[in-house]
């Protein structure tokens with residue numbers, strides 16, 4: 269049963285973190301001339317209307333992109349992310365927010381291939397409208413986790429597996445571990461980026477240890493929290509595990525995360541991290 273709808277959460281602080289990191293990953297891949305492949309296992313709607321009643325109901329975006337939009341002094345590492353948001357809001361008034369498929373296609377070149385998976389039929393219909401006639405972009409309504417097994421390795425032999433699960437199932441962390449293992453088994457040189465909410469630190473420590481036990485190649489751990497660790501009303505923040513990160517992703521993420529944290533923190537709570545979970 270699919271209960272999660274991203275429209276309620278689009279543009280919130282964890283989305284801003286996730287999408288800012290996604291732009292760094294994509295720009296790094298596009299620096300080399302050879303075409304690359306991106307698998308977006310949980311694509312969502314593509315772009316979000318912040319005036320939608322579901323967005324208005326939670327108001328989550330106001331604590332996320334709402335605080336960043338128009339703020340001075342962003343480092344160059346955030347230029348592509350902010351440009352992607354600006355492209356959705358040509359009159360300068362923040363009304364729309366890009367999701368991972370729209371951000372990805374914007375930063376991918378015509379020769380790069382994008383495969384989108386989305387189980388929800390309504391969300392998929394919106395994706396189909398957005399990407400109708402767009403070359404090298406496919407949309408499928410089957411399980412994104414199964415796609416990791418079905419689509420890897422890509423013919424391009426370069427690429428990104430982006431896993432942004434909805435965490436509406438009890439075993440989601442376990443499924444992420446399997447997906448990382450599946451991706452490594454089929455596409456050892458590929459980059460895998462896995463977004464996750466930050467739960468209690470003991471659970472997070474266990475998740476990190478389970479990833480290390482897979483003996484992956486170099487793995488970067490990115491985090492941004494804007495609430496204290498014991499914040500129970502929602503989640504304090506989120507993280508992204510990046511297996512096989514592109515060269516210098518750690519160095520590029522640091523100024524971006526620092527600036528985002530300064531804009532998004534609630535009274536100085538939380539913090540950020542761009543450190544190695546598995547060093548070379």
Ligand SMILES: C[S@@+](CC[C@H](N)C(=O)[O-])C[C@H]1O[C@@H](n2cnc3c(N)ncnc32)[C@H](O)[C@@H]1O
Pocket residue numbers: 270272273274309310311312313314366367368369385386387388391410411412413432433434
């Ligand atoms: C967090 S949202 C995705 C947001 C999107 N990646 C973005 O950044 O704009 C998760 C999406 O995954 C979809 N979903 C849930 N389980 C899925 C599965 N097993 N395979 C594919 N899509 C799934 C949900 O319907 C939801 O739209």
